[in-house]
Amino acid sequence: MPNRVRTKKPIRFRNRGDSPLSPATTGKRELLLELAQELQEMNIESMEGLGLSRKEQMVTYRRASRRVGSKTRPSTRLMDRISGIADLLSSWRRDPRYVQPDGSPRVLPIKGKGASLETLARKFVPEMPVTEVLTAITRHGEATAYRGDKVALVGGSVLLTPKTAEMALALLVNRIRRVSKTLLHNMSLPEGSKGHGRFERHVFGVLSEREFNEYARVMRTQLQDLCDRAESGLELAADKKGRKRKACGIGIFVFRDD
Secondary structure: OOOOOOOOOOOOOOOOOOOOOOOOHHHHHHHHHHHHHHHHHHHHHHHHHOOOOHHHHHHHHHHHHHHOOOOOOHHHHHHHHHHHHHHHHHHHHHOHHHEOOOOOEOOEEOOOOOOOHHHHHHHHOOOOOHHHHHHHHHHOOOEEEEOOOEEEEOOOOOOOOOOOHHHHHHHHHHHHHHHHHHHHHHHOOOOOOOOOOOOOOOOOOOOOHHHHHHHHHHHHHHHHHHHHHHHOOOOOHHHOOOOOOOOOOOOOOOOOOO
């Protein structure tokens, strides 16, 4: 017998009828289809930008139509490694065992027991050899090798992701999934339910090229400070110890419509 694809029920949008900010009932279905088409067009353009041909995209579309609802997520394998390294750097800055009395991160031996890079790697990315971890944090993070057998964290815990098509697509999938779940959650609440949804907001205006570059530069520092403060209220993934907790947090980005 063919496998049956289990589909989720659509979100039930609980509002009070037509709004001046949305079309009349008679035009809603057609507009919904047009918006769905725009989403598909955006997806096609994104895939082409990452090097996937239309033919290859059709192959993935047919595969996806047979796998809707599947728990297999290739993006998770990539993101788990990235998030594990990021958590390693955060722990290095936050865990009392890895910081000096003045609060700065200690210079760590690469290998060995106790407070070492090897110990951190075993906790956060146990599948990665410590040599690979060292390469990752010195190439993509703000760490540097020190005296041959030690490593120092000379900046923040920001981790730059590798610039490959696979990583870009994994990030895109991951972030679209998260923002879509937030939007759908908020839209499923009764109209007028203030203060009960998950915070999601865009602020926008118009700037010249020069003004935008300056705006992006100024906001970088402010948003990094906000991320640091937001991160301090979260537990690292490796610290959940089997408890029923789920990944959560915030996502921030500067955008410009071209």
